[in-house]
Amino acid sequence: MSEHFIEFRGVWKSFDTQDVLRDVSFHMDRGETTVIMGRSGVGKSVSLKLILGFLKADAGRVIVDGQDVTEMTEEQLNPIRRRVTMVFQAGALFDSLTIEENVAFPMKALGNVKRDDVDQRVAELLEMLEVTPFAERLPSELSTGTKRAVAIARALAQNPDAILYDEPTTMVDPLMAAHTGGLILKLKEAFHKTSVVVTHDTHLAKRLADKLIFLHEGEVGFFGTWDEFEKSKEPFLRNFRLQDELIPALDVTG
Ligand SMILES: Nc1ncnc2c1ncn2[C@@H]1O[C@H](COP(=O)(O)OP(=O)(O)OP(=O)(O)O)[C@@H](O)[C@H]1O
Numbered sequence: 001m002s003e004h005f006i007e008f009r010g011v012w013k014s015f016d017t018q019d020v021l022r023d024v025s026f027h028m029d030r031g032e033t034t035v036i037m038g039r040s041g042v043g044k045s046v047s048l049k050l051i052l053g054f055l056k057a058d059a060g061r062v063i064v065d066g067q068d069v070t071e072m073t074e075e076q077l078n079p080i081r082r083r084v085t086m087v088f089q090a091g092a093l094f095d096s097l098t099i100e101e102n103v104a105f106p107m108k109a110l111g112n113v114k115r116d117d118v119d120q121r122v123a124e125l126l127e128m129l130e131v132t133p134f135a136e137r138l139p140s141e142l143s144t145g146t147k148r149a150v151a152i153a154r155a156l157a158q159n160p161d162a163i164l165y166d167e168p169t170t171m172v173d174p175l176m177a178a179h180t181g182g183l184i185l186k187l188k189e190a191f192h193k194t195s196v197v198v199t200h201d202t203h204l205a206k207r208l209a210d211k212l213i214f215l216h217e218g219e220v221g222f223f224g225t226w227d228e229f230e231k232s233k234e235p236f237l238r239n240f241r242l243q244d245e246l247i248p249a250l251d252v253t254g
């Protein structure tokens with residue numbers, strides 16, 4: 001048993017000859033938001049997929065809600081995937097269903113929720129994610145940022161114990177990124193749901209992170225609070241922070 005909600009114990013994951021994760025250990029606690037950062041290709045999305053069993057570790061253990069999911073079958077993983085939902089980058093909405101129907105879908109799939117309760121909960125979630133005006137529209141009529149807000153509403157519809165976000169603020173303009181970041185922050189403050197947020201967005205990370213995991217060259221380069229991260233004198237962490245400070249400076253001069 002693990003008292004943490006999610007735990008990686010000495011996890012290894014390779015593809016062909018490439019070792020992506022090398023003896024990676026960390027944990028995520030109930031009700032906390034954990035941000036995962038690190039350079040492109042370092043294994044952030046792979047880590048999320050290991051949590052949900054979409055990928056299997058080569059060695060080590062992955063524990064979710066006290067259960068060892070490392071070698072679970074698809075059938076055994078189904079209840080885990082109902083309690084821990086993932087918001088994919090592109091949203092992955094059903095194209096032929098309206099926004100309202102998309103958000104209602106997980107509740108209807110559960111089968112035991114009354115029609116009025118479904119309608120009320122859908123209305124609340126659309127309101128919370130600020131997409132009520134789009135209720136009757138189809139996903140194809142919406143921008144990427146709006147689709148992502150709907151995908152978050154749909155992920156929350158089944159009332160999961162935890163929610164995983166893979167780069168929720170990429171592929172949109174800075175204003176939309178800030179808007180989506182604001183929504184995630186609002187959800188954190190409203191629900192205190194166990195959350196994992198993979199992001200390159202340091203402004204968002206700073207606002208959201210109870211804990212930060214920084215992956216570096218296949219290992220956990222840093223695991224702690226944002227304050228500790230900012231104070232760390234590790235050269236690779238300092239470089240990462242410095243580069244980030246340069247970006248707004250370049251914007252001003254450009
Ligand atoms: N199914 C797969 N088959 C083969 N290689 C894979 C697979 N999934 C991931 N990889 C490789 O593993 C490495 C880590 O991938 P991952 O998607 O986790 O990176 P990431 O940290 O999420 O990067 P980014 O910030 O660009 O999204 C990459 O080199 C990628 O090419």
Ligand SMILES: [Mg+2]
Pocket residue numbers: 044045046166
């Ligand atoms: Mg990724």
